[in-house]
Amino acid sequence: MIDVIDRVPTNAGRVKLIPVAGQANTYDMVRADNPTVAGTSINRALLMAMQGFAASKTVFNADGSITETGDSGTMETVFNSDGSIVETFTGKSGNSIVRTTVVNTDGSITQTIS
Amino acid sequence: MASKVVSVILENSITYVSGYVNGIEYTFTLTAENTWSAEVATSDDNIYRLVLTAIDNNGNVSTISTTLYYGLNLITDRTQGDVNRYLYLKNKNFHEMTTEEQMEWVSDLRGAYNVTDLSRVEGAMDYLVERLKENGYYVNGLKLKRLWNMKYIPSHADMEQYLDNVRFIRSVFATMTSTPSVPDSMVHFTYKEANDIEQILFDVDYLITEMVKAMFYSNDLFAGEV
Numbered sequence: 001m002i003d004v005i006d007r008v009p010t011n012a013g014r015v016k017l018i019p020v021a022g023q024a025n026t027y028d029m030v031r032a033d034n035p036t037v038a039g040t041s042i043n044r045a046l047l048m049a050m051q052g053f054a055a056s057k058t059v060f061n062a063d064g065s066i067t068e069t070g071d072s073g074t075m076e077t078v079f080n081s082d083g084s085i086v087e088t089f090t091g092k093s094g095n096s097i098v099r100t101t102v103v104n105t106d107g108s109i110t111q112t113i114s
Numbered sequence: 115m116a117s118k119v120v121s122v123i124l125e126n127s128i129t130y131v132s133g134y135v136n137g138i139e140y141t142f143t144l145t146a147e148n149t150w151s152a153e154v155a156t157s158d159d160n161i162y163r164l165v166l167t168a169i170d171n172n173g174n175v176s177t178i179s180t181t182l183y184y185g186l187n188l189i190t191d192r193t194q195g196d197v198n199r200y201l202y203l204k205n206k207n208f209h210e211m212t213t214e215e216q217m218e219w220v221s222d223l224r225g226a227y228n229v230t231d232l233s234r235v236e237g238a239m240d241y242l243v244e245r246l247k248e249n250g251y252y253v254n255g256l257k258l259k260r261l262w263n264m265k266y267i268p269s270h271a272d273m274e275q276y277l278d279n280v281r282f283i284r285s286v287f288a289t290m291t292s293t294p295s296v297p298d299s300m301v302h303f304t305y306k307e308a309n310d311i312e313q314i315l316f317d318v319d320y321l322i323t324e325m326v327k328a329m330f331y332s333n334d335l336f337a338g339e340v
Contacts, residue, residue, distance in 0.1 A: 006333030045250030
């Protein structure tokens with residue numbers, strides 16, 4: 001998994017136009033949005049990871065839980081006695097996100113994100 | 115204090131490695147097959163001078179001196195004049211040289227291709243492999259020696275691997291039409307071929323930088339944009 005972080009600019013959309021020497025009406029456009037958080041690039045690494053190509057180590061713990069550690073964070077999967085499954089991803093940024101899966105008595109499945 | 119992990123690849127009979135990196139003493143640990151590493155204080159110029167003592171499984175002790183370069187330290191503009199200067203000094207007895215010529219001779223002459231160049235270029239390759247990996251590009255087949263030193267005479271196989279490493283990096287990423295081809299061989303190696311090898315690495319680094327500049331980020335775009 002990849003800990004996807006939003007870019008947080010202080011001047012959203014701002015760019016600098018730098019004239020290219022010797023070429024009329026041609027400019028290099030450079031971001032000038034002064035981000036407080038640079039954000040995760042939308043690039044090959046991200047998109048390939050979304051297809052499963054991300055390095056990780058999976059450990060099956062003695063208590064039945066599973067810990068999967070990757071370059072950008074850790075996923076803990078806990079199988080509760082009530083049949084629910086709680087998956088917690090904690091990124092290296094410190095942000096965490098939780099998916100709870102519950103099999104309902106009518107056979108439906110509810111997943112919540114928190 | 116900022117630190118960096120430096121690694122050397124040694125014979126598989128080695129069982130203990132310690133020594134000095136930029137004058138500070140460290141003990142190295144075996145971190146991968148034949149690979150000994152230590153976490154050392156970061157050097158401002160990204161150059162790490164190692165003087166190591168290695169002990170093998172028969173108790174034999176050897177001293178290894180090498181310089182590791184990290185980051186890009188590339189030379190792409192050697193000239194025939196540089197080669198001529200090297201040949202002029204080479205044909206002169208060291209004791210007949212002026213003091214300035216002697217200092218020039220023991221420095222890294224641009225017209226020569228020696229252990230410093232091999233180490234420097236491998237450092238650049240190592241740096242590029244990491245940059246490529248950060249962006250989802252994996253260079254397979256690369257084998258860096260990381261232990262060039264004056265006592266070790268490179269073999270034909272070493273030089274073939276050296277060129278193959280450049281080939282692997284060149285083939286895994288985009289290049290410009292002006293990016294040179296990898297020399298076929300290190301036999302009768304010319305200053306132009308030396309420049310070409312480093313120009314390839316420079317071009318790959320440049321294109322990675324340009325690619326990253328053009329990237330969008332999470333929270334930049336909405337569906338249907340761009």
